[in-house]
Amino acid sequence: MTQGAGQGPEMRTPTVRDFRVPAYVHDAGPYAQSPGPHPQPPGPYDGPGDPYDHAAAPYDRPADPYDQTADPYDQAADPYTAPAEPYVQPGTYAGRPPHDEGRVPAEVPEGYTPTERDLPVINRGDTVQVTVDPEATQPVQPDEGPGPLYVVGDVHGYLDELLAALREKGLIDAEGRWAAGTSRLWFLGDFTDRGPDGIGVIDLVMRLSAEAAAAGGYCKALLGNHELLLLGARRFGDTPVNSGAGTATFQAAWLLNGGQKTDMERLQDHHLQWMARLDAMELADGHLLVHSDTTAYLDYGDSIEAVNDTIREALTRNDPDECWDLFRKFTKRFAFRDDGGAQAARSLLETYGGSRIVHGHSPIPYLRGDVGSEDGGESSAPVVEEPHVYADKLAIAMDGGVTMAGKLLVQQLPLDG
Numbered sequence: 001m002t003q004g005a006g007q008g009p010e011m012r013t014p015t016v017r018d019f020r021v022p023a024y025v026h027d028a029g030p031y032a033q034s035p036g037p038h039p040q041p042p043g044p045y046d047g048p049g050d051p052y053d054h055a056a057a058p059y060d061r062p063a064d065p066y067d068q069t070a071d072p073y074d075q076a077a078d079p080y081t082a083p084a085e086p087y088v089q090p091g092t093y094a095g096r097p098p099h100d101e102g103r104v105p106a107e108v109p110e111g112y113t114p115t116e117r118d119l120p121v122i123n124r125g126d127t128v129q130v131t132v133d134p135e136a137t138q139p140v141q142p143d144e145g146p147g148p149l150y151v152v153g154d155v156h157g158y159l160d161e162l163l164a165a166l167r168e169k170g171l172i173d174a175e176g177r178w179a180a181g182t183s184r185l186w187f188l189g190d191f192t193d194r195g196p197d198g199i200g201v202i203d204l205v206m207r208l209s210a211e212a213a214a215a216g217g218y219c220k221a222l223l224g225n226h227e228l229l230l231l232g233a234r235r236f237g238d239t240p241v242n243s244g245a246g247t248a249t250f251q252a253a254w255l256l257n258g259g260q261k262t263d264m265e266r267l268q269d270h271h272l273q274w275m276a277r278l279d280a281m282e283l284a285d286g287h288l289l290v291h292s293d294t295t296a297y298l299d300y301g302d303s304i305e306a307v308n309d310t311i312r313e314a315l316t317r318n319d320p321d322e323c324w325d326l327f328r329k330f331t332k333r334f335a336f337r338d339d340g341g342a343q344a345a346r347s348l349l350e351t352y353g354g355s356r357i358v359h360g361h362s363p364i365p366y367l368r369g370d371v372g373s374e375d376g377g378e379s380s381a382p383v384v385e386e387p388h389v390y391a392d393k394l395a396i397a398m399d400g401g402v403t404m405a406g407k408l409l410v411q412q413l414p415l416d417g
Helices: 023-027 159-168 198-214 225-236 250-256 261-266 269-276 296-300 304-317 320-329 341-352
Strands: 149-152 184-187 218-221 281-284 287-290 356-359 388-390 395-397 410-413
Touching: 149 159, 149 287, 159 198, 159 410, 184 198, 184 281, 198 218, 198 261, 198 269, 225 250, 225 261, 225 269, 225 320, 250 320, 269 304, 281 304, 287 341, 296 304, 296 341, 304 320, 341 356
Parallel strands: 149 184, 184 218, 287 356, 356 395
Antiparallel strands: 149 410, 281 287, 388 395
């Protein structure tokens, strides 16, 4: 979930306003500094064949900047157009850096703010401590055929929470290794940004992919808008792009949406190639799996294969404006909420198949209207215990709001009932 992409919600959303700009944009230089060691998941990624098939006080950080612009009802709103070009020096063009070169953004002018209104701040505090039974029950394996199906919502760099959630479901063992046999596991995207160890999350998913395949199951992942954002920040940096309402940059958008210095420093070519090859959607046991609750997928093809091919080809062409447009479309949200939401869900299901859409991207507290009221003021941490079923039971939301003291959800499908 991101802000500053020149987009607005697909439907009028009277309860949602902008999160405030992360403090590190003003106070800590161009990146959010995360001091301290960053432990890696156990063992290197050593899967066969295609190699592409974590910070002191991690909860004490700025509130989560979700992707609403200065005016959430203005489709053309783009906070990066005012003041004039704060991230690009007049007359310059940053161009694309080599893969192995880190990019340091220009200094942000004092007092710069990309939004006019703030959502209530929700501090994680020190309350999100997950205790897991060391004897977690492993998934029941069928005598034949594929194993049980699981999905994971947005992770956003919270590696410890992810490990605990997977262990609780019996998908990994105490050492973080695949322990689920022929089970099938899908990640719905958004592995990085905001949390302390996005690269550690990616490394874990890549390793589990190899271990699951060796056990007869699989662990796969979808492309989220934050993967598009990280790819763009690394590839294009401060290169100006046409946002539809002026000029923006991937670097600025990445910083404003929780980009972590430690992630960029540890980002390697094999991470970039893995992200660029992720599918955007998939069908599994009658569930249409996507990252974003948007109908923008319809712009890229009338079949799952066509959508995945079109998006992958766009990323291969490496055009900054085309990649920005792709990123902008996949930051849209709330298509299946409110009046007309069920019909929007049906339009995707009729086109791509399946009986239910399963998505991440939009935090369940926002979909339920638990936070983000126009009244302002501080909000208590939302309570999220399970996925949110809505839109005439045609949609299942899986983003439990881990970045706002919610819960990182791992869920077996189909849902009971």
